Amino acid sequence: MARQADIYARLAEADIDPDLSWSERDLPERERTKHVHRLHPYLGKFVPQLVEVFLHRHWDEGSVILDPFAGSGTTLVECSTFGCRSVGTDLSAFNALLCRVKTAVYNPFVAEKDLRAALSEFTANGLRAQLVLDETPTITLAPSGEVSDWLVEWFDERTLSELLVFRAIAEKHPESTDLLNIVLSRSARSARLVTHFDLDFPKKPQTGPYHCRKHSRTCQPTREAYKFLQRYTLDTIKRVKEYERLRKPVDVTVHHGDSRVIEYGVEFNGLITSPPYPGRIDYHEQHRYAFELLGLSDLRTDEIGAAEKGTSKAAVHTYVEDMKEVFRNSRMHMRKGSVAVIVIDDQRGLYDEILSESGFTITERRKRHVNRRTGRRQGEFFEEIILARA
Ligand SMILES: C[S@@+](CC[C@H](N)C(=O)[O-])C[C@H]1O[C@@H](n2cnc3c(N)ncnc32)[C@H](O)[C@@H]1O
Known part of the structure; x- marks a missing residue:
């Protein structure tokens, strides 16, 4: 090269x-x-x-x-x-959502309060305490309703339960639901059953240990979403505040x-x-997890x-x-x-x-x-x- x-x-x-x-x-x-x-x-x-x-x-x-x-x-x-x-x-509902979330005018104090509250609700409901590795988690908060076969195939059971709980919590914060849904989607992307070296174009779920080309060792597919939900919630608060200081009062449609x-x-x-x-990227498919989790129109x-x-x-x-x-x-x-x-x-x-x-x-x-x-x-x-x- x-x-x-x-x-x-x-x-x-x-x-x-x-x-x-x-x-x-x-x-x-x-x-x-x-x-x-x-x-x-x-x-x-x-x-x-x-x-x-x-x-x-x-x-x-x-x-x-x-x-x-x-x-x-x-x-x-x-x-x-x-x-x-x-x-x-944009034709992709997820991309339109991402554009709206990025360019929305926020009250940074409300955004921070809602995002921190969502994280605390997640931990306070005792879910984390129940999740001991190698035990099947007992989920009480996951909303009832359909979970697609695609989600079941691409996420560990515990991971999916955590994502569904967070999705339900996001709904309880109407002013910040979209922002929380972007945190949810970013976490879902990181928490899919994929290898570390193929996050962009995974062909099939990786369910067991594998030799990782990125880290030159044996790695395991992830079995939880919480660490990502926590990391990205805090990162999102920081980024939104930084942007609010820079953006001018102009309309974005x-x-x-x-x-x-x-x-x-x-x-x-x-x-x-x-x-x-032509033939380069499937823009809908790259965010399939978000379409499936958020029920976006395809x-x-x-x-x-x-x-x-x-x-x-x-x-x-x-x-x-x-x-x-x-x-x-x-x-x-x-x-x-x-x-x-x-x-x-x-x-x-x-x-x-x-x-x-x-x-x-x-x-x-x-x-x-x-x-x-x-x-x-x-x-x-x-x-x-x-x-x-x-
Ligand atoms: C190269 S990307 C644009 C990337 C953008 N400049 C950025 O920095 O994020 C092209 C976009 O065109 C969108 N697209 C494809 N067909 C479309 C259509 N018929 N109408 C509107 N958007 C479409 C895709 O969903 C994709 O997000």
Whole structure:
């Protein structure tokens, strides 16, 4: 694998925007995941600093920005700390929930009180005391009702009971239910029956001990959720407070819907987005645990470019047509001549056609080196930034 110094020496000669290619030292992980950006893992987000640079280059406070593929809400969060009003759409109910939770205006004292109360209720009901390893827990607080086969398959019995108890406690704090549900989902993700080295794309539940490639030893799948619930509750309180100190009093609107057809009723001064790309990621499936636990509606058949749809000629053709619809619809709501920033690794060269046929004029194409990708795209990786005018 190329060393970072070699990569950066080559960047200087290539068509790469140095202001957008940060080394680990320039932009350490804690900055890339600052405040609410790390409320919940999400595979496929762009770094907030990218949005920040473009907001400063092209817009002023008070502008209205659209992200038709809002994902985990990176654009929306950055707009709110910059001072722009923003509107985001995402087809995944979980992503829409995450965007809303990240960008909500909180009274940090209420949020802290509710989150700490939820944790205490969890411990106070005696559940923890009953949970002795190697004993089947007696759960009295789990709400009755259906628990899907998927949940039973992917969680240890004790873990699932703890998650269900926490879900019931979250309901008792109406002002903080959504925030608690994000803590619940983050904990569920960590507490699934999966190996430590395959959190992103586990194929089947790991029920017994295994040789762990990440820790070079024998590891056990987790049999509890509480330690995650506790850790993430406290972490969430800290992150929400930090964000509240930085965010400006601007509106953020989140739509759960399909960007091809959504009617915004607002004129935008610009667009910042990173679209899905054919065959890369299943955005619904990556948060399946949250859909199952929270009973969210699943619209995956309308997900553009989902990995499960593949990369056949027909799939790529459908992708191009779907994207034209999204960009046509977005442009109809944009002020004429306003700027669109589209971050994409356009390996198939699809975006000249997509953007020109949806009425945009491409003004610039820049590349940036993406540092330290995690998940399946490790190593050297470049991203393209397309600038276009509506
Ligand atoms: C690359 S991700 C966006 C990531 C985002 N920039 C971030 O930093 O979190 C693409 C998103 O497009 C969403 N998506 C896919 N098809 C969609 C559609 N038809 N309408 C709206 N959103 C869609 C996916 O759910 C996914 O969250």
